[in-house]
Amino acid sequence: MAHPSAPTVDTKSARTRRRIVDAAAHVLLRRGYAGTRLSDVAEIAEVQAPAIYYYFSSRDELIDEAVATGLDQARTLVAEALAEAPPDLSAVGRLEVAVAAHLNTLLTHSDHAAAAIRTVPQLPEDMRERHRQAQRDYLDVWRGLVDDARESGAVDPGIHPGTALMVIIGALNWTAEWWDPSRGSLDGVIAAAQRLVVRGLSSGGP
Template structure:
């Protein structure tokens, strides 16, 4: 990697944390300059606008979280445990999230709903990708006989993601991990009671 490429990557990484903590509107170009120590001209040598930095930064943040989720899932054998990996990555979200500031998807979806169409599109694509990943896990569980053959994978994936993101929001707002942890356990119980294939069948 060249020195220029290293500088670009540093701008993206530092900006990703700023945007995820303060939001796109709350983090200025001056904040990026202060954080990186790179002057305005140096930043614009690599990026055409703050919007371009924000989109690259969002991709960086979701990439970090995605890698953590994949690493956690790689340690799990069953489909249920793989679904619970999404919750487990955020188990300590109040004080130690997988990326500084919390969930990039949740933060960006809330902030960019009306004010930044390009970021909203990225967040919507992230949501679609996460749902597809969850549906593949559920389909794997159906094929292996872990889950009921009539299980609605689309509905279960939506329920899982909504439960996780809602729990993250509540835990971050309260400054306590109790919501993500109790809802993780509730979702685990739901999988056990309503989704598992009966041993009688």
């Protein structure tokens, strides 16, 4: 059966679909692309496994939507945090805001962002290609922040901005692999990440 278009109103069908996508993100985060089974998704979503095919034509289509949701969530929440920052905040301050927003999204907001970040490298090439534009859009947000900090004189001119950007994102994303809330507060992780990012980029100027 072909799956219906995603419901645009909060109907029972829309809620069920969201529940299935949320469950898929939960399973993806813990078991990865290869280990994600529709039976596990169905159990968490509290639906019968065949019912998933009413909403999605295949396992990969469901995974696609879960990953797309996570990537969009990460970009949106970081953009919102930046939009809410004081207009006179320095370029370095805005970079610190983005670090905090990224880590909050990745580690506490929901499974979606962490699942997307972990899963994209595991996807088959055709699926990865479908998500590359969303990844580029998110990296563009960060590229702008690093460029602004560089133009303000806060970044060591000897550091290649593109390389710095990938090191920053890679380090922030890796926190999803090791952070354990029982072993320390997220505030401490954010403060350490902000300090390392700012000092790592620093030109040594005032």
